[in-house]
Amino acid sequence: MIRLLDDLDAEGAAVGVRVDINSPIGEDGGLADDARLLAHVDTISELCRRGARVALLAHQGRPGGEDFTELRAHAKRLDELVDAPIEYCDSTFSSDARARIDALDSGTAVLLENTRFYSEEYMSFTPDDAVNTYLVCRLAPALDAYVNDAFATSHRRQPSIIGFPQRLPSFAGRVMERELDVLGNIARSPEPRIYVLGGAKVDDSIDVARSVLERGLADAVLTAGIVGNAFLLADGVSLGAASAAVVNERSHDAVKNAGDLLDDFSHRIYMPRDVAIERDGERCELDLEELPSDSSAMDIGARTVATYAEILEDAGTAILNGPAGVFEDDRFETGTLELYKAATRAETSIVGGGDTASALRKLGLLDGFDHVSTGGGAALQMLTGDTLVGVEALDR
Numbered sequence: 019m020i021r022l023l024d025d026l027d028a029e030g031a032a033v034g035v036r037v038d039i040n041s042p043i044g045e046d047g048g049l050a051d052d053a054r055l056l057a058h059v060d061t062i063s064e065l066c067r068r069g070a071r072v073a074l075l076a077h078q079g080r081p082g083g084e085d086f087t088e089l090r091a092h093a094k095r096l097d098e099l100v101d102a103p104i105e106y107c108d109s110t111f112s113s114d115a116r117a118r119i120d121a122l123d124s125g126t127a128v129l130l131e132n133t134r135f136y137s138e139e140y141m142s143f144t145p146d147d148a149v150n151t152y153l154v155c156r157l158a159p160a161l162d163a164y165v166n167d168a169f170a171t172s173h174r175r176q177p178s179i180i181g182f183p184q185r186l187p188s189f190a191g192r193v194m195e196r197e198l199d200v201l202g203n204i205a206r207s208p209e210p211r212i213y214v215l216g217g218a219k220v221d222d223s224i225d226v227a228r229s230v231l232e233r234g235l236a237d238a239v240l241t242a243g244i245v246g247n248a249f250l251l252a253d254g255v256s257l258g259a260a261s262a263a264v265v266n267e268r269s270h271d272a273v274k275n276a277g278d279l280l281d282d283f284s285h286r287i288y289m290p291r292d293v294a295i296e297r298d299g300e301r302c303e304l305d306l307e308e309l310p311s312d313s314s315a316m317d318i319g320a321r322t323v324a325t326y327a328e329i330l331e332d333a334g335t336a337i338l339n340g341p342a343g344v345f346e347d348d349r350f351e352t353g354t355l356e357l358y359k360a361a362t363r364a365e366t367s368i369v370g371g372g373d374t375a376s377a378l379r380k381l382g383l384l385d386g387f388d389h390v391s392t393g394g395g396a397a398l399q400m401l402t403g404d405t406l407v408g409v410e411a412l413d414r
């Protein structure tokens with residue numbers, strides 16, 4: 019059974035809270051988006067209000083990446099967002115970090131340094147090995163309890179996710195609780211259940227499509243974005259070399275795997291009927307019969323939108339991951355805008371994926387959805403009907 023914050027005796031307790039505030043970083047090195055920080059405000063505020071002494075654990079970026087940074091700016095922004103003081107500590111489990119936790123007053127918090135500054139946090143462990151890492155061995159004695167609110171990282175076998183629950187009484191935070199309520203109960207959501215798989219993660223999306231079709235979770239899968247182009251190629255549509263190159267850049271096996279899936283479930287998989295390309299600097303829509311084109315297919319066309327919208331408006335549950343086109347470019351945002359608008363008219367609408375959430379924010383559609391997941395890879399894994407290692411670790 020997973021214990022919730024209601025089960026935690028917070029007053030005076032030193033509580034380690036794993037959050038996911040991994041965010042886009044701007045050219046000036048500051049935070050370019052604070053959506054993931056906002057998501058955790060409820061959990062952090064509640065624990066501070068209830069008198070806990072909160073030690074926040076989080077990662078930012080991946081070693082070597084441009085967004086691999088310290089968490090000073092995150093702490094400053096959290097301090098503004100949360101109605102309790104939040105300090106920053108430039109180490110994660112050193113004696114200084116432990117002293118800072120010991121010195122916390124009830125109702126205050128400290129954000130410890132990027133966990134991925136330590137190599138253990140960028141490796142995959144079994145739960146038994148994770149419990150013996152330096153991070154867990156050094157930090158657990160300074161804590162009375164552990165809360166995992168980092169749904170979006172809970173598919174990672176990292177010590178801050180799977181190590182602490184074996185050493186400390188552990189609880190799910192409010193973000194985790196909301197995500198599990200919705201994504202953990204997909205099989206009980208209203209039917210028909212329509213999955214829309216777009217975006218650029220072609221292999222992941224084909225895996226999700228296979229899994230939900232084989233498990234009977236999906237009544238139909240609508241494909242769009244680069245994923246849709248991979249299915250069109252697999253179906254023998256000659257899109258043109260530019261579109262094929264974009265698909266192959268993402269995955270060498272996509273077209274074959276999409277073809278295998280079409281062999282098994284052709285009647286449940288929908289593909290674009292038209293696409294939008296760039297011609298003379300303008301958006302130009304082409305029916306499949308008018309292809310191939312020298313330009314790459316950047317969006318789905320109006321006929322596809324109309325067909326998909328009709329299916330989505332009648333859906334019991336619409337589950338969407340990945341934009342329908344290159345939404346960052348105004349000329350190619352229409353497919354995503356219209357498709358996502360139609361999905362909000364389904365009985366229940368659920369969206370996963372960081373890029374998808376920022377597409378919705380850009381298009382002003384965020385509020386229309388019943389659930390916008392904080393997770394990218396984690397949400398995709400849950401949508402297949404699987405659980406996450408971090409969730410299993412809490413279930414004791």
Ligand SMILES: Nc1ncnc2c1ncn2[C@@H]1O[C@H](COP(=O)(O)OP(=O)(O)OP(=O)(O)O)[C@@H](O)[C@H]1O
Nearest residue numbers: 217218219243244315316343344371372373374394
């Ligand atoms: N037809 C297309 N051609 C090229 N790029 C496309 C096309 N359709 C969508 N994209 C791109 O796909 C990207 C988003 O795909 P991705 O699969 O990463 O989304 P996501 O699942 O919401 O994100 P994440 O899981 O990383 O948080 C966008 O940058 C968008 O421009």
Ligand SMILES: O=C(O)[C@H](O)COP(=O)(O)O
Nearest residue numbers: 038040080170171394395
């Ligand atoms: O952005 C995410 O999906 C999570 O923060 C996990 O990050 P990762 O993919 O670098 O492990």
